[in-house]
Amino acid sequence: DAKTTQPNSMESNEEEPVHLPCNHSTISGTDYIHWYRQLPSQGPEYVIHGLTSNVNNRMASLAIAEDRKSSTLILHRATLRDAAVYYCILSRGGINQGGKLIFGQGTELSVKP
Amino acid sequence: SQTIHQWPATLVQPVGSPLSLECTVEGTSNPNLYWYRQAAGRGLQLLFYSVGIGQISSEVPQNLSASRPQDRQFILSSKKLLLSDSGFYLCAWSVLPDRQHFGDGTRLSIL
Numbered sequence: 001d002a003k004t005t006q007p008n009s010m011e012s013n014e015e016e017p018v019h020l021p022c023n024h025s026t027i028s029g030t031d032y033i034h035w036y037r038q039l040p041s042q043g044p045e046y047v048i049h050g051l052t053s054n055v056n057n058r059m060a061s062l063a064i065a066e067d068r069k070s071s072t073l074i075l076h077r078a079t080l081r082d083a084a085v086y087y088c089i090l091s092r093g094g095i096n097q098g099g100k101l102i103f104g105q106g107t108e109l110s111v112k113p
Numbered sequence: 114s115q116t117i118h119q120w121p122a123t124l125v126q127p128v129g130s131p132l133s134l135e136c137t138v139e140g141t142s143n144p145n146l147y148w149y150r151q152a153a154g155r156g157l158q159l160l161f162y163s164v165g166i167g168q169i170s171s172e173v174p175q176n177l178s179a180s181r182p183q184d185r186q187f188i189l190s191s192k193k194l195l196l197s198d199s200g201f202y203l204c205a206w207s208v209l210p211d212r213q214h215f216g217d218g219t220r221l222s223i224l
Contacts, residue, residue, distance in 0.1 A: 043215030
């Protein structure tokens with residue numbers, strides 16, 4: 001399974017944009033890029049996912065490099081509720097793979113008021 | 114709408130005792146189902162996944178087993194718990210290639 005590399009922790013100020021980087025240099029053509037976040041003592045929550053093109057939803061934006069070897073999760077205006085561990089995950093498509101998510105250590109985002 | 118139920122929320126068990134954790138999903142059919150474990154610190158480890166009734170794939174050799182007796186029911190079991198089985202257990206479902214939806218988890222402590 002292809003792996004991802006993320007910074008261990010990041011800090012942000014409330015109301016400012018946050019760019020969370022992820023490197024995945026061994027990504028294959030059928031790997032989707034997923035982002036999840038996890039608050040303490042809760043299950044992970046889906047944030048966004050994409051394959052090749054940049055994606056936007058109500059929570060965040062996902063910017064994918066042209067060579068797909070890196071991506072960036074963008075929170076446009078950080079709030080205190082965005083403080084969580086953010087996981088960047090590659091999921092290999094195809095029914096035989098079961099859509100498995102292989103979690104790494106993630107980036108712990110802290111948001112200062 | 115779809116919901117996922119996991120119980121119990123917390124569990125304290127002695128070493129050597131059996132375990133049964135249950136997960137049920139409502140509002141969807143033929144989902145993929147997953148069991149994860151999160152030890153102290155970060156990172157979830159995928160334990161089992163299932164693409165259909167009776168179909169279980171194990172990701173890591175361990176003291177645990179999983180079963181899927183019904184389409185939307187996923188059970189995690191052990192005959193004899195070890196201290197190393199302590200952790201936060203999470204169940205999830207998905208309909209490919211969409212996102213996975215996680216339950217609230219069971220915090221298992223082994224004494």
